[in-house]
Amino acid sequence: MSGILTPVLIVAVIGLVCAGLLVVASKVFAVEVDERVTKVRECLPGANCGGCGFAGCDDYAANLVEDETLPCTKCAPGGAAAAEAIAAVLGRDAGSVEPQVAQVMCNGTCDKSRTVLEWQGLQSCKGAKGWFSTPNACMFGCIGLGDCVNACEFNAIGVVNGVARVNRDECVACGSCAAVCPQSIIQLVPKKSQVHVLCSSTDKGAVARKNCDNACIGCMKCTKACNFDAITVENNKASIDYSKCKSCGMCVTQCPTGALNTLKEMTTASFAKLKENTDKAIEKKKAAAKAE
């Protein structure tokens, strides 16, 4: 009898000691969690995308409660609804949220831009850029191997006709695509802005034009056309001040190359259609090449 009693007793005692220690520890070392943190956390969508600049939703909630000056509008996926809910919990003004979307600043589609080599290595933009400047003639444009597509957790970006395009319905402006783009040509822009300079080339006009039909050649026509002083040309490239731009489209009518472009609102439906069409076109091209 005592053969089994000793081990049972000893293990039980060790277990009890551990349990007692943990109970005491949980009382002694108890950390008070501000209940507002839990409430704020419930207002956030829980995408943990990191778009607010903090390590996930929990971290943002904790920082919101701690730091009174931190704006509660930083959550892009939650948008205005989340900001209002947070403001209600914390008793502050919500402030206005300007909805943003990611925008790829390149229009060098397969048919308009030139390539200098066929990249058959690692199918990633970072890989291609690591070996050569880029497979494209233009050193600044979209490589189109889809690093941004892989980075997007919301399935809102796709490579269409050799250039990444953002689906404005799905994009929550978390900025993870902009972070991985080795060319740094993805920017977060106000969602309501319809006109963008779809070129990132700072090459001189003639060179840029040689590389891509849609390149910005820095001709300054758009700056003259703009009634709101919203466009400036620097380093052979136009750029738009979105706080002044009214999306009137005057500049687009003057642009000789198609670098300045009015984007029709990219909705899920139109995005899918565009993708389907170009996929078909690419397949046709491939089939034709094979036949040859």
Added chain:
Amino acid sequence: MTNLIIIFLSIVFVNNFLLSQFLGICSFLGVSNKMSSAVGMSGAVVFVMILAEAVTWPVQQILDKFGIGYLQTVVFILVIAALVQFVEMFMKKFLPSLQKALGIYLPLITTNCAILGATINAITFEYSFAQSMIYSFGAGCGYAVAMIIFAGIREEKMNDLGDAVPAAFRGVPIILVAATIMSLSFMGFTGMFQ
């Protein structure tokens, strides 16, 4: 002193926990995709291993006294789990910054076989207290070395392989292949110490 150094070096390189003894493989494959998390996990493992060794060695003496050394596995799991919980509570209160750095990895380690392996091995080899402390520190360092090298390989070369890998090998299989090759390279250390 030389004895201690040999114990340390042989557990780091020759009998590396991850690559020669195959303990703690789950975290080796799971957490090694990013360098930052690999470093955090390694730090937590070194920390917990030393603590666990310091606690389980005296516990083993108690068990031996009553002649129930065969219960070490059960008792060690119990003690280590309670210990990690306790340490986490303690850190939350007094060392919040350390808790933030190691926090999410600590519960993962509670039931990690590498920890239990290190404590039981030290008993099996009949090490003294000082020797077993060095042994567990070395085991943790060996874990960190393998983990950090592998995380570097994965981050640099393996995160977006895409079409370069045959379909059947995508995902975990190619990671296992890479781990195998790395393990083979560590075989070169065999026989360094007698």
